[in-house]
Amino acid sequence: MTDNGFNNQIGVHPETGFVFGGNVDNCGTWMDKMGSSYHAGNKGKPATPRDGSACEIVGLSKCVVSWLSTLYKQKKYKYEGVERIQQSSGKVTKWTFEQWGEKIKENFEKYFWVSEKPVDSEINHNLINKRGIYKDCHGASQEWTDYQLRCNFPIVMVVAPELFYPQHAWTALQQAEKYLLGPLGMKTLDPSDWAYRGDYDNSNDSNDASVAHGFNYHQGPEWVWPIGYFFRAKLYFAARNNRLRETIAEIKYKLSKHFTELQMSDWKGLPELTNSNGSYCRDSSRTQAWSMSSILEVLYDLQKIESSI
Numbered sequence: 308m309t310d311n312g313f314n315n316q317i318g319v320h321p322e323t324g325f326v327f328g329g330n331v332d333n334c335g336t337w338m339d340k341m342g343s344s345y346h347a348g349n350k351g352k353p354a355t356p357r358d359g360s361a362c363e364i365v366g367l368s369k370c371v372v373s374w375l376s377t378l379y380k381q382k383k384y385k386y387e388g389v390e391r392i393q394q395s396s397g398k399v400t401k402w403t404f405e406q407w408g409e410k411i412k413e414n415f416e417k418y419f420w421v422s423e424k425p426v427d428s429e430i431n432h433n434l435i436n437k438r439g440i441y442k443d444c445h446g447a448s449q450e451w452t453d454y455q456l457r458c459n460f461p462i463v464m465v466v467a468p469e470l471f472y473p474q475h476a477w478t479a480l481q482q483a484e485k486y487l488l489g490p491l492g493m494k495t496l497d498p499s500d501w502a503y504r505g506d507y508d509n510s511n512d513s514n515d516a517s518v519a520h521g522f523n524y525h526q527g528p529e530w531v532w533p534i535g536y537f538f539r540a541k542l543y544f545a546a547r548n549n550r551l552r553e554t555i556a557e558i559k560y561k562l563s564k565h566f567t568e569l570q571m572s573d574w575k576g577l578p579e580l581t582n583s584n585g586s587y588c589r590d591s592s593r594t595q596a597w598s599m600s601s602i603l604e605v606l607y608d609l610q611k612i613e614s615s616i
Contacts, residue, residue: 308332308341309351320360320446321391321400323418324410326368329358331448336361338457338495338525346512347519355525359446359453362419366463369411369470376404415470418445421454423478437486437497439478456497458487458533464540473547480541490564490585491577492529492598493537503527505583509590521590528588530580535601538562539608551616555609565602577602 309332317328329335334353342349378384388403402410423439425432434451441460444453461483464476487494496503504523511518517526538558545554564585568577576594581587 308334308353312351312353315358319391319407323360323414323445324402324407325360325365325414325418325445327358327360327446329356331356331358333358336364340522340524342516342520342522344512344516344519344522347514347516347522349516349519349522354522355452356447356449357444357452358448359444361444361459362441363459363462363466365411365415365419365445366467366470369408369415369467372404372408372411373467376408379404411467412470416472416475418442419460420472420475420479436500437482440482441475441479455500455502456482456486458483458493458495458530458537461533461537461540464543465536468540468543471544473544476540476544477548477550480537480544483537484541488534488537489529489581489583491534491568491581492531492585493533494527494529494583495525495533496527498527505529506586507580507582507588507590528580528582528591529585531577531595531598532601535605538605542605542608542612546612551612555613558605558609562602562605 311330312332315328315330315333319326332353333356334341336357338355338357340354342352342354344350375384379387388401388407390399390401392399419441421435421438421440421442431450431454434454436454437456440456442453443455443457443459447453460479464471486497486499494505498505502517503526504518505527507521507524507528508518509521511520513519517523538561541554541558542551545551565577569575572593574594577598578588579592579595579598581591
């Protein structure tokens with residue numbers, strides 16, 4: 308990483324409550340591939356900086372502050388909230404955890420939802436490639452990256468479903484299914500995106516900076532663990548859109564591919580990722596814990612739902 312990658316501000320935006328941080332030279336989330344090819348010229352350059360407010364970080368923070376608010380009300384946690392001292396003026400701002408959570412809730416749809424039809428309040432409408440989705444980030448230095456369709460917003464739907472309008476959520480999940488869903492995993496980037504490269508090869512020593520030394524690790528290859536969050540989000544919002552029974556049947560059918568993979572794998576596990584359209588990836592771990600655990604969570608949710616209907 309270059310020196311500038313270490314010089315980034317991390318904080319909470321006082322207007323939205325969103326956690327933010329990073330810069331174009333820093334890998335700030337799980338999509339953390341740092342270029343390593345001198346030959347291709349991507350050495351020290353993050354493939355997916357995702358600076359600003361990454362959607363899943365915002366969702367996870369909402370989940371945490373809501374939990375802390377509940378613990379405080381139950382007298383199991385002694386702190387009611389947080390305070391911030393402004394360096395320039397010394398002004399003190401105090402938020403309870405409940406207030407922080409409400410601030411995130413008030414702003415999430417406003418800043419992350421990309422409407423199906425143009426609206427007057429849109430920011431950077433010329434950068435919108437797909438509609439009816441949730442943005443991947445808000446406030447990135449490279450503004451166009453905010454609007455990329457990636458597999459991260461279903462994570463927010465699972466950990467903080469209260470942030471979403473149910474119909475918007477269902478529309479976005481349909482878009483994710485249409486463009487991102489693979490046989491075992493989720494594409495990490497929309498195939499219509501100019502940066503999409505669906506096949507990961509870490510030994511690539513070409514002069515193509517977009518793929519050299521596996522630079523495209525999170526630019527299209529289909530990771531297995533996010534599909535668990537996609538299925539869980541779909542179950543949750545299917546119930547709120549009168550589509551639950553058909554969604555249960557559909558997800559069971561799709562999980563049959565994971566069952567087949569488990570039966571055929573020498574490792575009796577699920578891989579880290581596949582290449583495009585579920586094809587074999589030589590450089591993927593053949594069995595990985597978070598791939599397995601995310602599918603187990605789907606099965607757990609299915610069992611709870613089916614026992615209640």
